[in-house]
Amino acid sequence: MKKLKAIVLGAGYRGRAYAEYAQAHPDQLEIVGVADPVQAEVIAAPKYWKDWKDCLAERPEADIVMITMPDKLHYEPALMALEAGYHLLLEKPISPTEEECRKVIDTAVRCQRLVIIGHVLRYTAYYAHIKALIDSGELGEVVSIAHQESAGFWKVAHSYVRGNWANSIKSSPIILAKCSHDLDLFVWWLSGKKCRKVQSFGSIKLFRKENMPKGAACKCVDCPPAIEKRCVWSARNMYVDHDELKYLFADHSREAMQKLIEETEYGRCVYCSDNDVPDHQTVNMEFEGGATVSHVMTGFTSQNVRTTRIALTRGEIIGDGSYLDITRFDGNSVETGVPVHYRLPNKSRHGGGDFNLVSEMIRILRRNDPNEIRETTEEALQSHLICFAAERSRLAGGTMIEING
Ligand SMILES: NC(=O)c1ccc[n+]([C@@H]2O[C@H](COP(=O)([O-])OP(=O)(O)OC[C@H]3O[C@@H](n4cnc5c(N)ncnc54)[C@H](O)[C@@H]3O)[C@@H](O)[C@H]2O)c1
Known part of the structure; x- marks a missing residue:
């Protein structure tokens, strides 16, 4: 099998997380260059640049460009890389604006390139079990989902009060920066049905x-x-x-x-920062066919964990973030081969999602099915559209927003 070559733009936390895959699986992936103004060398590679522009201007020979720079440095390199013929592993968000997100996905479809977004949760075994159960149809159709993202008081203070995502003008609204992972799960679990109506509330309760x-x-x-x-x-x-x-x-x-x-x-003192993103936010969604989803994000929790309850017409799935409890209303056992009780097997970062994401990208590129490449790329946009609608709703005091397209 052909080994794929990748360039990393941004050697921070995310760049390192994906590049580690090449170290663990040198037969599948090779990092052939890294661009970063301060710490490119933390990732082993034969070539380094100080800036992503210098790197892409040289058009190094590679299959994949990994864009793992700050949110506002996704759009321009993404377009340039796609037009130059690279596939993208693009960290979320695609871009902080809806218009730019649409442009990136349209460009990828036109250039027939794959865009995999860093929505790592869908690549974890835990969430994939939920997906397999829903898709099996054994529990019937999804009626409603209640999902809570308990963001952890320390994590919220770090990222959304003091750090990179505290100010939406400098980065992105929190619904995009943090919750796009969760909204991506809903889009994935309910695939084939689009979210059509969104309503959101949220504000800064404490960090003022x-x-x-x-x-x-x-x-x-x-x-x-x-x-x-x-x-x-x-x-x-x-x-x-x-x-x-x-x-x-x-x-x-x-x-x-x-x-x-x-x-x-x-x-900085958490009461003296330039934060403008909410420390708690809720989003209500209605999908085609009537399924409803309610998402709660709060920064006031002792744990950093996601909990989920999915009500289906013939059963129920309850997850505490590492353990799934599955019930059929008729009392029969679940026959899909998916364990009724499931425990996350390891404590690797993002539940193994970082590596599984890279592995899935390699699988899709090796398979090279144009339909799969286009569908995967297009689906990436859906969660972003919900995020933008939710933020519009929140800023308008909770007005219901309809999503078209
Ligand atoms: N998928 C996830 O779970 C997840 C988690 C955290 C962050 N993210 C996203 O990943 C992206 C990166 O976040 P991070 O936490 O790795 O940030 P980070 O600050 O650790 O890394 C960003 C890197 O980009 C580099 N950089 C800045 N300007 C550059 C330029 N002109 N050319 C090349 N490199 C440049 C910085 O020097 C830094 O090393 C962000 O968009 C963020 O939203 C995703």
Whole structure:
């Protein structure tokens, strides 16, 4: 089998996660170049560039371009790479604007290129079990889905209050940056039926200037110890004393993390940031055929986990994020070969989804079926359209938005 060659644009957390596949499966994938202004060399490759533009201008010989740069650096390289004949592993979101998302997918279809979006959840065994059960028809048709994304108080403070996705003007609305994974699951589970109506509410409940404790400072390192020590969102507490967020940084030595809170935006007080994205948001959806979906995202949870209840005409699926409980109303056992009780087999990042995504991309490219390539590419747009409709609805105070196309 032909080994595929890939270029990585952006050697941060996501770039490294996908590039690791090449190390684990050198017979399938080879990284032939990496572009990154600060840390390209963290991914082993024969060629490095400082900027994605320099890389694509050279048109290196490769099959795949992995675009794993910040949200606002997806659109331009995506178009350029597609026109140059590369397939894309494109991190979500396709782009922060609907118009640009449509343009990328239209270009990919015209150029007959594959676009795989970094919607890693659909590539995990846990969510694939749910998909297989629904598709088997054994439990009947989906009537309603209630899904909660418990985002974890520390994760929300890191990404959506202090960090890269705190400000929608600089990056993307949280519904696109965070929940597009979940909306992608609904589109996938209900494939063949499009979401037609969307309504959303959400706001910033806590992380506002008026909630800042009296006497606190805008940087945690300057905060009076009596206040800082009691604050669960203290940057020292989150980045130096605890390990939960360290995997996001290539150098996470104690010294590097101390420098992080002293010199970067991650040292900001959570009440003193430039955040404008909600810390909780709900979305209600109606799909063709009448199935309804309710999605709740909240940053006020002790765990970072997704829980799901799917009601079907002949049974029920209940998932706590790693364990599935499946019931047929007639009491008979499920015969699809899908286990009735299923436990996530490993604790790999994203439940194994990162590697499975790359593996699936390689499978599709090796199979080279034009219909599969087009359908996979087009489906990527659907969850994004729901996100844009939800954000319009939220900003309009919860008005119902209809999606066409
Ligand atoms: N699928 C997921 O679960 C998931 C999770 C987190 C982030 N993301 C998405 O992945 C993307 C990257 O996020 P991340 O967490 O890896 O961010 P990151 O900051 O860790 O990495 C981004 C990298 O892009 C590099 N970069 C910036 N400008 C560049 C340029 N001009 N040329 C080349 N490289 C450049 C940066 O130096 C950095 O190393 C974002 O769009 C984000 O929304 C997806």
